[in-house]
Each structure stands twice: as C-alpha cells, then as structure tokens.
Amino acid sequence: MTTQTVRGRRRASGPASEYPVAEAVMTVRPRDAHRDARRRKSLFNQVTDFASASGVGQKAGIALAATGLVLTVTVPSTGPMMSTADTGKNAAAASFAAQPEVSAAAGAKIDFNxxxxxxxxxxxxxxxxxxxxxxxxxxxxxxxxxxxxxxxxxxxxxxxxxxxxxxxxxxxxxxxxxxxxxxxxxxxxxxxxxxxxxxxxxxxxxxxxxxxxxxxxxxxxxxxxxxxxxxxxxxxxxxxxxxxxxxxxxxxxxxxxxxxxxxxxxxxxxxxxx
Ligand SMILES: [Zn+2]
Structure with a gap:
C-alpha cells in the first residue's frame, strides 16, 4: 500500500496525472536538435518510460541514462512486480545471442511473409x-x-x-x-x-x-x-x-x-x- 502511494506520488510529481508521458514528450522534444541529440532523447524517454512502467524509480533511470549505463546495468526493482519468473527471463536473455532454437508450438501460424x-x-x-x-x-x-x-x-x-x-x-x-x-x-x-x-x-x-x-x-x-x-x-x-x-x-x-x-x-x- 505504501509502495503504491509512493509510486503514485512519484508519477504525479514527474509526469502530470492526466496525460503524464505525452506532456513530457511534448515539452522535452528538441525541435532543432541534430539527429544524434534526438536519438539520445529517444533513449532517455525509453528509459524513463520503461523505468516507470516496470516500477524502477524514474530517478534511477534518469541517473543511469546520464551515465550512459542504461543498456548494460540492471537496476533492482523496488516494486512488487519483479517476480521470480523474471529470473528465468534474465537467464533466457543471457542466451539471447546464442539464439536458442524454438520449436513452433501447436497452432502456430505458418509464416508466408x-x-x-x-x-x-x-x-x-x-x-x-x-x-x-x-x-x-x-x-x-x-x-x-x-x-x-x-x-x-x-x-x-x-x-x-x-x-x-x-x-x-x-x-x-x-x-x-x-x-x-x-x-x-x-x-x-x-x-x-x-x-x-x-x-x-x-x-x-x-x-x-x-x-x-x-x-x-x-x-x-x-x-x-x-x-x-x-x-x-x-x-x-x-x-x-x-x-x-x-x-x-x-x-x-x-x-x-x-x-x-x-x-x-x-x-x-x-x-x-x-
Ligand atoms: Zn506493450
């Protein structure tokens, strides 16, 4: 209950209550910046949005974005949504590069491009x-x-x-x-x-x-x-x-x-x- 309250307050104090992210996007969008700058902003937005969506504190996401560690560091969640299943997912992620073979499940559609x-x-x-x-x-x-x-x-x-x-x-x-x-x-x-x-x-x-x-x-x-x-x-x-x-x-x-x-x-x- 306390966690929910804190998260609600945090969300409200960053993005506004009615249309949080849209406002943030509209106000932070650089209109004349070079493409590189836009891409950095893009990453920043992704990080903060995903951070809030997954319960990671926005401040943590912002700090990591600033240090350029966003794609290599996993911040421990303070929220209740990181279930034990995530451990399995992370393990699966470790084999991402190895591209594990996935057999088609029953009912899977045939890809015809x-x-x-x-x-x-x-x-x-x-x-x-x-x-x-x-x-x-x-x-x-x-x-x-x-x-x-x-x-x-x-x-x-x-x-x-x-x-x-x-x-x-x-x-x-x-x-x-x-x-x-x-x-x-x-x-x-x-x-x-x-x-x-x-x-x-x-x-x-x-x-x-x-x-x-x-x-x-x-x-x-x-x-x-x-x-x-x-x-x-x-x-x-x-x-x-x-x-x-x-x-x-x-x-x-x-x-x-x-x-x-x-x-x-x-x-x-x-x-x-x-
Ligand atoms: Zn989705």
Missing part, C-alpha cells in the same frame, strides 16, 4: 517517397497509413497504444508506448519496412530482448519482449524479413509482441502507419 505478399507494388519506394517529401513529423495519418508492413503474419491487438491501466502494476494512467499483438512465443517477427538494425539485445528497462530498425528520415520501429533475434546491429533488412521470434522477456505478462513506431525519437501510434 505477409508484409511482402499483401502489399502490391513497391511499398518501400512509397515509404521512401513519403519520408523524403516532407519532415516525418509533419506526415499526416492519412498519408502514412499503410506505409509499414505488419510485423506479424496475423495482427491481433492485445493492448492498444496510449493510456491504460498497467497490466503489471495495476496502476491507472500508464502510457503504453506501442501496440501489443497477441503472438505465441516463437512466432516469426518481421521487419515492417527495409532499414538498418540499430539495436539488437537486452533492454534493461522493460523491453526485454529488443530489436530496433532505422528506416531513415527519423522513422524507426522497435520489436520487444522477443525470445530471440536473428539480426545484428548494422545489418540491412528488407521489408518482411524475419528478424526475430516473439517471446515474453522483460516487463511482460505473457507471450506477445510489443511493437513501436518512433518518429524523430518519439513514439506514435503504430496504427497510423500500418
């Missing part, structure tokens, strides 16, 4: 044209819709983007940074568009095993809670390439894919791009 098949013409050409024509931050939802391919063969929404009751803490007003799609662990995860892998590894603040793809012009997609990844940083991928297998690593309550779309370092609703 939907993103390439379902989109006629040259979807990446369309996306590149869209991104080069204007600043990615000013692209309308009408223009961007359909420009990214689905990261799974079948998209079944488990939890939408935006504010929600946290499935982990039970607290209201959590900002959910992406779309959660139902997927049995071991389901093929596909690149939403061509791009370059900029991160493939353990995200210590809730994302678990995570892959980030940079599509250029400020557009990025992230794939989280993976059981394994088959790509490395710097690798070029094509739309529809299988880049990972879904899982439940990190701050996750079950097998699913947490998919994010980032524009200039800030998360946006993936539905505006799919």
């Amino acid at each position: 939907r993103t390439s098949v379902a989109t006629k013409g040259d979807p990446d050409g369309k996306l590149k044209q869209l991104l080069s024509a204007q600043s990615v931050g000013t692209i309308t939802r009408a223009a961007s819709a359909g420009s990214l391919g689905a990261p799974l063969e079948h998209l079944v929404t488990a939890s939408p983007f935006g504010f929600r009751v946290s499935p982990i803490t039970g607290g209201a007003g959590e900002f959910h940074r992406g779309q959660d799609y139902a997927a049995q662990c071991g389901t093929s995860v596909m690149a939403a568009a061509s791009g370059t892998v900029t991160f493939s590894g353990w995200h210590a603040y809730g994302g678990g095993n995570r892959v980030v793809i940079d599509h250029g012009n400020g557009l990025e997609t992230t794939y989280n809670h993976l059981s394994s990844s088959s790509v490395q940083v710097g690798q070029k991928v094509s739309r529809g390439d299988v880049i990972a297998l879904s899982g439940t690593t990190g701050a996750s309550t079950g097998c699913h894919l947490h998919f994010e779309v980032m524009v200039n370092g800030d998360v946006v609703d993936p539905l505006g791009w799919l």
Whole structure:
C-alpha cells in the first residue's frame, strides 16, 4: 500500500496525472536538435518510460541514462512486480545471442511473409517517397497509413497504444508506448519496412530482448519482449524479413509482441502507419 502511494506520488510529481508521458514528450522534444541529440532523447524517454512502467524509480533511470549505463546495468526493482519468473527471463536473455532454437508450438501460424505478399507494388519506394517529401513529423495519418508492413503474419491487438491501466502494476494512467499483438512465443517477427538494425539485445528497462530498425528520415520501429533475434546491429533488412521470434522477456505478462513506431525519437501510434 505504501509502495503504491509512493509510486503514485512519484508519477504525479514527474509526469502530470492526466496525460503524464505525452506532456513530457511534448515539452522535452528538441525541435532543432541534430539527429544524434534526438536519438539520445529517444533513449532517455525509453528509459524513463520503461523505468516507470516496470516500477524502477524514474530517478534511477534518469541517473543511469546520464551515465550512459542504461543498456548494460540492471537496476533492482523496488516494486512488487519483479517476480521470480523474471529470473528465468534474465537467464533466457543471457542466451539471447546464442539464439536458442524454438520449436513452433501447436497452432502456430505458418509464416508466408505477409508484409511482402499483401502489399502490391513497391511499398518501400512509397515509404521512401513519403519520408523524403516532407519532415516525418509533419506526415499526416492519412498519408502514412499503410506505409509499414505488419510485423506479424496475423495482427491481433492485445493492448492498444496510449493510456491504460498497467497490466503489471495495476496502476491507472500508464502510457503504453506501442501496440501489443497477441503472438505465441516463437512466432516469426518481421521487419515492417527495409532499414538498418540499430539495436539488437537486452533492454534493461522493460523491453526485454529488443530489436530496433532505422528506416531513415527519423522513422524507426522497435520489436520487444522477443525470445530471440536473428539480426545484428548494422545489418540491412528488407521489408518482411524475419528478424526475430516473439517471446515474453522483460516487463511482460505473457507471450506477445510489443511493437513501436518512433518518429524523430518519439513514439506514435503504430496504427497510423500500418
Ligand atoms: Zn506493450
């Protein structure tokens, strides 16, 4: 009870009570900064958001972000949500690089590369044209819709983007940074568009095993809670390439894919791009 009160107060004293993270994002977004600066801000936001979502104190997340240790240091949680199951997840993460073989569970769908098949013409050409024509931050939802391919063969929404009751803490007003799609662990995860892998590894603040793809012009997609990844940083991928297998690593309550779309370092609703 005391912990909940403290967390509530902490959340309220940082991000405001009604729309916490959105306000923070809007106020801290650097408008004229270079791309590097935006990327640092992006990481910062990810850390603090995941930190609050997973019960790690925001101050700890901020301090670690400042020291550049965010991706290599795990802060012990002060909250009740770090169950013993997390130990198993961390152990699984240790073998992330080894890419453990995952056999398809009963009922698993056969991957037929939907993103390439379902989109006629040259979807990446369309996306590149869209991104080069204007600043990615000013692209309308009408223009961007359909420009990214689905990261799974079948998209079944488990939890939408935006504010929600946290499935982990039970607290209201959590900002959910992406779309959660139902997927049995071991389901093929596909690149939403061509791009370059900029991160493939353990995200210590809730994302678990995570892959980030940079599509250029400020557009990025992230794939989280993976059981394994088959790509490395710097690798070029094509739309529809299988880049990972879904899982439940990190701050996750079950097998699913947490998919994010980032524009200039800030998360946006993936539905505006799919
Ligand atoms: Zn999620």
